[in-house]
Amino acid sequence: MKQNKNKTSLGSAPGKIILFGEHAVVYNQPAIAIPVLDIRAQAEISPTDEAVVQIHSNDIQLNTSFDAMDKQDPIRKVIELILIKLSIRQPKFNLLIKSDIPVAAGLGSGAAVSVAVVKAICKFYGHTIPLTSINEIAYEVEKIHHGTPSGIDNTTITYETPIFYQKNHPVEFLMPKGTYSFVIANTGIQIKTKDIVDAVRQRFEYEPQRYQAIFDDIGQLCFSAKQKFCEADYHGIGELMNENQSLLKNMGVSSQILEEFVGFARDAGALGAKLSGAGVGGNMIALVTDESKKKVREALIKAGATHTLITTLEGKNE
Ligand code: MEV
Numbered sequence: 112m113k114q115n116k117n118k119t120s121l122g123s124a125p126g127k128i129i130l131f132g133e134h135a136v137v138y139n140q141p142a143i144a145i146p147v148l149d150i151r152a153q154a155e156i157s158p159t160d161e162a163v164v165q166i167h168s169n170d171i172q173l174n175t176s177f178d179a180m181d182k183q184d185p186i187r188k189v190i191e192l193i194l195i196k197l198s199i200r201q202p203k204f205n206l207l208i209k210s211d212i213p214v215a216a217g218l219g220s221g222a223a224v225s226v227a228v229v230k231a232i233c234k235f236y237g238h239t240i241p242l243t244s245i246n247e248i249a250y251e252v253e254k255i256h257h258g259t260p261s262g263i264d265n266t267t268i269t270y271e272t273p274i275f276y277q278k279n280h281p282v283e284f285l286m287p288k289g290t291y292s293f294v295i296a297n298t299g300i301q302i303k304t305k306d307i308v309d310a311v312r313q314r315f316e317y318e319p320q321r322y323q324a325i326f327d328d329i330g331q332l333c334f335s336a337k338q339k340f341c342e343a344d345y346h347g348i349g350e351l352m353n354e355n356q357s358l359l360k361n362m363g364v365s366s367q368i369l370e371e372f373v374g375f376a377r378d379a380g381a382l383g384a385k386l387s388g389a390g391v392g393g394n395m396i397a398l399v400t401d402e403s404k405k406k407v408r409e410a411l412i413k414a415g416a417t418h419t420l421i422t423t424l425e426g427k428n429e
Pocket of ligand 1: 129132133134135136137217257259260261262263264304308388389
């Protein structure tokens with residue numbers, strides 16, 4: 112395998128939002144997620160003569176070498192897995208990571224960094240590997256981030272396509288009809304997905320029937336949402352987002368600030384609004400129309416959102 116000696120090699124990957132089905136997806140229910148192409152993680156590999164791998168990132172305050180990193184560090188792990196996959200025994204390069212995906216906010220920043228690093232290293236060594244292999248590596252690293260990940264984050268981010276996802280099923284790409292705009296609003300409260308997923312598991316073990324019923328309802332709702340995306344039923348999708356939010360609240364993963372954001376977004380004209388990702392803090396998403404998007408965004412900024420973004424999902428033409 113030939114090293115791309117004189118050139119820097121780039122890899123990048125987007126963020127993601129879960130539209131329906133977070134948490135229930137860990138318990139084998141389906142979920143729907145889309146990539147957020149407006150925000151990305153980037154990895155840049157450049158050649159070095161020293162027999163080391165140096166890693167830098169201003170965004171996540173990292174300036175270290177591969178050997179000095181903890182064995183369970185997700186970035187060390189992703190480098191290790193891709194080097195094994197490519198049979199590279201004496202790697203020499205500098206890795207620079209940049210990302211404009213907010214960290215610990217439910218937008219998939221960890222998975223995006225993994226995918227970007229894999230792509231950049233493959234390019235540097237002049238190798239192409241299939242997306243399924245990139246996804247497998249990113250999933251292994253997600254286990255360090257999340258403990259028992261469903262795999263939805265790494266899959267959405269690897270394929271950069273809307274997906275209808277169910278654990279242990281082949282990946283199903285969603286082909287929505289119409290164009291959908293979402294306002295994403297950050298509560299500014301950083302979250303640890305692993306802790307929230309663990310807390311849901313404890314509650315599920317304590318009250319299995321109640322939690323199973325919530326997971327089942329969310330699963331049903333995802334099948335309905337998939338249908339409504341095929342029909343471009345914007346109002347129907349908005350209503351399902353609101354129902355999903357009520358179920359997430361019953362699951363105990365909403366919070367006062369998320370409820371406030373959801374309320375403000377709906378009052379400002381959003382068709383539907385819910386938390387996205389693990390919940391408690393992180394981000395809220397609202398489905399908006401061309402007429403309501405500015406008002407909804409302004410209402411959320413007024414409510415204290417630390418960062419807002421409008422992302423658009425372009426489906427097939429109506
Ligand atoms: C996190 O983005 C989504 C969760 O459903 C966890 C997972 O699917 O691994 C909360």
